[in-house]
Amino acid sequence: MTKRDQSVREATVADVARAAGVSKAQAARALGGYGAVSEQVLSVVIAAADQLGYRPNQLAKSMTTGRSNSIGVVVGDIENAHFGLALRGISDEVRREGYTVVLVNTDEDLEAEASAVQELLQQRVAGLVVAPCSSNETTHLESAQARGHAVVLFDRGIHALDFDTVRVEFADAALEVGRVLLDAGHRRIGYVSSQRVGGSYERGMDLGLSPVADRVAGIERAFAEAGDRWDPSLVRFNAASDEALAAACAELLDRPEPVTAVVCSDSLIALGVLGQIKRRGLRIPEDISVVAYDDFPWTELVEPPLTVVAQPVYDMGREAARALLRKLGHRVPAERLPLRAHIVERSSVGTPRAQPQPSPVR
Amino acid sequence: MTKRDQSVREATVADVARAAGVSKAQAARALGGYGAVSEQVLSVVIAAADQLGYRPNQLAKSMTTGRSNSIGVVVGDIENAHFGLALRGISDEVRREGYTVVLVNTDEDLEAEASAVQELLQQRVAGLVVAPCSSNETTHLESAQARGHAVVLFDRGIHALDFDTVRVEFADAALEVGRVLLDAGHRRIGYVSSQRVGGSYERGMDLGLSPVADRVAGIERAFAEAGDRWDPSLVRFNAASDEALAAACAELLDRPEPVTAVVCSDSLIALGVLGQIKRRGLRIPEDISVVAYDDFPWTELVEPPLTVVAQPVYDMGREAARALLRKLGHRVPAERLPLRAHIVERSSVGTPRAQPQPSPVR
DNA sequence: TTGAAAGCGCTAACAG
């Protein structure tokens, strides 16, 4: 029949050239806006082009120029509002330089991350923005960079040197969290994170270049300031699943001397911890105080409104994107967005109830 | 700075072929796993390949085969957990058939949507999954489909015929929402949505093939069942910005006969409405009842826990992806995921306080 | 300014 069912073959430069009665090269130049083209040819070609409904084939363009117009973004969990927001920042920023975003979700799985990088590279993306799920096992990232690919890390860093990394500065805010809690009289402070860490936490342990490391360090510093030490057994990692989180809460809340405050490393953790607290019939802040990272709207609407650490997630995304664009040779405004976190005190931190003085650690 | 193509040139089939001492075609066949290749050649080629660190160039592959391994997804607001979750479903599903996702965020802007479709098509994605921002202005989608591109709509439909559309079934749940509210004694029920609609709502108005239309219709039906009619002026659209939302709330709450209940069309609206209610010092459900669409974890943690309509957003994403895969000729499990919404009654709906009997509309 | 021709890396006939 007609060439309907087969596929409405897209018009190519050759088609346009033929229709315009010029050479393929001239048509391409006119269409692509490069090289020297006379007014004459230009208008004829343009006319022919939109008469035929010509749409440049980006694939072919990338093939021949070796330049791609897409960047790869790999994150652990796009369902997490934290990454959703960061992704938005990345997307908005690169889009204005004409790039599209190829997104891969890894479920915080190392293997998935490695193959994602692989895939993206095979797809010849111009560069990579990744929130690495591990700070140790990073050969896939190192080799990518070694092969000459542009890669920028965000949210979390890795130990290998020479990586552009965009992170929010948590030192001050974390110290402040510690102070606020200590000032209120808390000494048994729990910390819950979904970060995967082998074994349980010990002081001075290497937590990688993660926000979590900074946050834990901040609280430890506050303890030091107060001439005290933070019981490391109160730091619970690996709370990635509902069960793990429940277990972590159990260990913190159901011990002989339960914690009087708990710091939640992200909003997902906070949601879980709040649920566990509710389940136990504990009141905030009378029975237990809570501080959470990430200032999402709902944190202000729960009862009581949560004291949180706000962080410029969207801006972090933008900065990561800018860093990548710079590597790709684009001119990007030099001024960097300040990426500082700050505490927002609301009503979820109170004075711990009178309880036996905790014995100094050890 | 970064080493460019020159120094780290990627190995190609030709390189591998040369190293393995076979023809380009044989190498390609071995590498691509197609055609007939002897054990001999196979092993030699494989060896040479990973010796050279060969990585197939997906771009070239797509070019020659005319088949792409990426699909385009365009949504209004990736920052919204609703789309984040749906995206997750899409991504998980297509990934198992080897596709990656190219994501474009449109800010619910029609022009942005049109150019997104354009861009994606130029990038030669295999197909498109889009949550259209308008149900009327859809020429960009129609022409895409007419040109022979595979496109699947989700979340919202459009009026043009012949579009595969994946939506959650809201009729029953919406009716139930109406009943629950009416049974509790409410008659002045507000509805707030961010959907863009010209002019104010009137009964029988065409709201497009949107979930909102179904939800409004459900409540209207409940009213009809009760032998009453719903005052159309209580339905407020266009609450896309904070200001617009505040205005909508003002019109609903600050009128002589304020509404006794409000239904929030999505979780973002709910967040805003809750804020407005709090600001006014109103108590839920004593002073005002609230029902929200989308059952996200935080809705259970606010005080009081919200009565919500849960919907299988992730599954909707998966189904949309499957529909697309089918169009692309993949074999996909025939059984469709049931996409039904259901009400989850918690504690945000109560009896309205005694007030002058509302006069029947008109 | 223009056009002819040579690729980019890969697959797909078509012969041996």
Place this chain on the structure above:
DNA sequence: CTGTTAGCGCTTTCAA
């Protein structure tokens, strides 16, 4: 089984 030869759609020398 294997190799040769064309392209896919575009950009880019290189001459004219």
